[in-house]
Amino acid sequence: MAHERTVIRGRHYRSGQPIEVVVEDGKLKRIDEWEGAGDSLSQQPLPLIGPGLVDLQLNGYQGMDFNADSITPEVVHSVTRALWKEGVTSYYPTVITNSAAFIEQAVSAIACACEEDPLTAACIAGIHLEGPFISPEDGARGAHPKAHVTAPDWELLQRWQDAAGGRIRIVTLSPEWPEAPAFIRRCVEQGIVVSIGHTAASPEQIRAAAEAGASMSTHFGNGAHPVLPRHPNYLWEQLACNELWSCVIADGFHLPDAVLKVVLKVKEEQMLLVSDAVHLSGMPPGAYETPVGGRVVLTESGRLHLADDPRLLAGSAQMLLWSIAHMVGRGLCSLADAWEMASVRPAAKVGLQAANGLEFGAPADLLLMEWDGSKAIPVEVYKSGASMYTTKRQG
Incomplete structure (x- = not known):
């Protein structure tokens, strides 16, 4: 299980806005707007981040x-x-x-x-x-x-x-x-x-x-x-x-x-x-x-x-x-x-x-997902801030 600081970037599953999720000791420490998202968006779409x-x-x-x-x-x-x-x-x-x-x-x-x-x-x-x-x-x-x-x-x-x-x-x-x-x-x-x-x-x-x-x-x-x-x-x-x-x-x-x-x-x-x-x-x-x-x-x-x-x-x-x-x-x-x-x-x-979802202090149990309009495709999965599953991505 993760016991260190991790930064995860993507789009908030509800608002669609680019965010940075900061994880420390397996919990959500901060969820901020990602100001540097513009360059990344021009290279590839950001996955959605949700519980x-x-x-x-x-x-x-x-x-x-x-x-x-x-x-x-x-x-x-x-x-x-x-x-x-x-x-x-x-x-x-x-x-x-x-x-x-x-x-x-x-x-x-x-x-x-x-x-x-x-x-x-x-x-x-x-x-x-x-x-x-x-x-x-x-x-x-x-x-x-x-x-x-x-x-x-x-x-x-x-x-x-x-x-x-x-x-x-x-x-x-x-x-x-x-x-x-x-x-x-x-x-x-x-x-x-x-x-x-x-x-x-x-x-x-x-x-x-x-x-x-x-x-x-x-x-x-x-x-x-x-x-x-x-x-x-x-x-x-x-x-x-x-x-x-x-x-x-x-x-x-x-x-x-x-x-x-x-x-x-x-x-x-x-x-x-x-x-x-x-x-x-x-x-x-x-x-x-x-x-x-x-x-x-x-x-x-x-x-x-x-x-x-x-x-x-x-x-x-x-x-x-x-x-x-x-x-x-x-x-x-x-x-x-x-x-x-x-x-x-x-x-x-x-x-x-985990009922707290994307809120301060909640467990960093996260799903990063691509949505093509008809199918949900997992990109990465975190349990207590540790990456447990990931697909290969460019960039």
Whole structure:
């Protein structure tokens, strides 16, 4: 990690003005107008400078899976480093519904990786436990194995939390279980963000969960029944609940643009982008065999579907930069707003210092990016002021 003075130049991601960012001891010391930008601009365009991306839900990347049968600390190190080229400076490895022993082994491996390597520890802001306290119903359960779905169990969570070294910071559950409100309150008391997802809960159960301290919705609009009552239903209730921030997968496949537009209008700064990417993200198009979905196909367009039924998605295969480009390209919001949906806003929701963005004293977790009007291209990525990824540039 960096413990010296560094000067980084580019254009502010929101204003577009040339700036000099001065970093000392891994934090932002100064952000000034760059008076000497004129000559540099005549030689080459300046990249945009903004906060590094924060992914609250990531299952794997480039063939490496946090839910594989034998996850090791080495896999965690490799994923952490591979994510830099995607602009991700903080993330939450996500462990989904499985046997109690499997979940214990997975979170233990992630904890070991953090204990072995300070850089991995700095990038992993926490573990996201997605299940097994979810709905057992088909549709709402998604691809999670029904055999391992169970009611919220505080003792079981504490067993996993001990194995994780206290790193479980997000829990996705369904509040349809009678045990849910008391469980949610205990989670919140321990500093765990409770997110509603994979649910068949009634509107009354959604409201009770929010009153108990649930404050987020996991991949809103997905992990749901294919057919719902017009009203009431658990989607309308989550949108209407002011306490719930909405995480969405904005890859262009999981949600129609109309849904993204409605969520954005209702939630405003409480709308967050997540990748929810599976291990096939970052892999070339083609047919693959997976332990959960079986035979799947990753298309040239970036869509991942079941080989036997192309109508059915087999998970997300795109990262946050893709979602930013989709939001902007479809005219749903500005580049700066989409950038913040994937960086400072999720950081704010989970209480990270990175929520301060480009402000004095904030962590120097930075993304330098070129924007060609349709695609976000990372140029350089800094973690605590140290350059972790860079492309070759002229000059």
